[in-house]
Amino acid sequence: MIEKTVNIIELPQLALAFIPVLAVIFIQFSWSLPQKRTLHALARMLVQLLLVGFFLSYIFESNSAWLVLVLLIIMVLFSSWIALNNIEAPKRQLFQRAVLAISLSSIITLFIITQGVLQLSPWYHAQTLIPLAGMVFASSMNSISLSGERYYSELANKVNYKQARNIAFQASMIPNVNALLAVGIVSLPGMMTGQILSGVSPFIAARYQIMVMCMIFASAGISSAYFLLLAKPNSDDDLK
Template sequence: MGHDIQNIPLLNLALSFIPVLFALAILFKWSLESSNALYALARMLVQLLLVGYLLSYIFNADNAAIVITVLAIMVFASSWIALGTIPIKRNLLYKQAFLSILVGGGFTLLVITQGVLNLKPWYLPQIIIPLAGMIFANAMNSVSLAAERIHAEIDRHVSYLEARRIALHASLIPVINSLFAVGLVSLPGMMTGQILSGVSPLIAVRYQIMVMCMIFASSVLSAAFFLVLAKPIFSTRFTKPQ
């Protein structure tokens, strides 16, 4: 169990696109949006390459100001993306989404990095940035689902309290499902990566428990905080006359 994860040569990496080509051929044959899928794949490739170089720079710089800037960008971007389910209300609800993700995700990140892991230094980029990415991404998804659901329920003239309950429940379906499935249906990314790199499964399990706790907490806190902050807006401006 002491081996390092192997490096993937570029030629070997290119082989991973063979099944992708078959998948694209099926989309094209069935007259689906193969061009959109091709664009998405190309964008994925460019984005990941750029992120790889950027993270290498950030890790080598070991600078607290750079880490804080990256975290701020994550929160700003995730807040904007979260409202993609109701784009015409983005400007109206952006502040609520931003504060929700900042408080719900930020509090969780603080407890995990400074309490559970006790990072030295506190801003250790190799740890805090990947964890922040997981936390803010899941908080973003929960806020997004909550925003879409409460908007739909209010439009159906459901009371705010009932709409809030329905919205929070809907926003947590992916997280709850992942809690049920972890270890039984799937081995999540962090646990798989650690096992591949030679870490004992018993240690990998501890880290995965930490990850699942932080994902669940940040999702619930952010979605609930958003629904509370957005009450005045959803209770007045979105309600249609009977």
């Protein structure tokens, strides 16, 4: 059996990945669309990934429960704040709701996945827990962002709470349902692709990907639903 190793990407090769990115920026420029946010996002992506690569190397080596907990808390706070970018409502109250929603969905989902499916030992094994937590936080963040934006738009159009909640929840789950429909036919998701590239059997990679898809779908649904429940108005007139 041929043992396969992951290729090391040199910096000059990595730079080639930005060619199609520059094409998108050129389109924005040609169509007189704003490029500032795109450039800012690309710059942040570069800095954040380079820093996190260095930081995670240290955490993986130390494998400290306290360091892992601190990092998870930071990830929850940042994902909660980013989720509110497109929501037109008071940010302080929304931030508390987003933190609660992401925390609840993450605790439930990660506990079942790490202790039930993977039987992770110790529970804070950084090299496994942090990547999985990142997927959960990102899924919850996107779901809250979509549901929150749609929910407050519906309320602004004088839609009652129950109807606005249902519309917002359905909208927030569209990307996740589409991902379930497309996986394996249209796309091979990140974890499965990475494992196949590193030489893992496609059958084993498929099992891990099923676990990940369930984890992402559940975290998105739980966080969105809880966020919308927390956003329930106090006025009886809005609850009809």
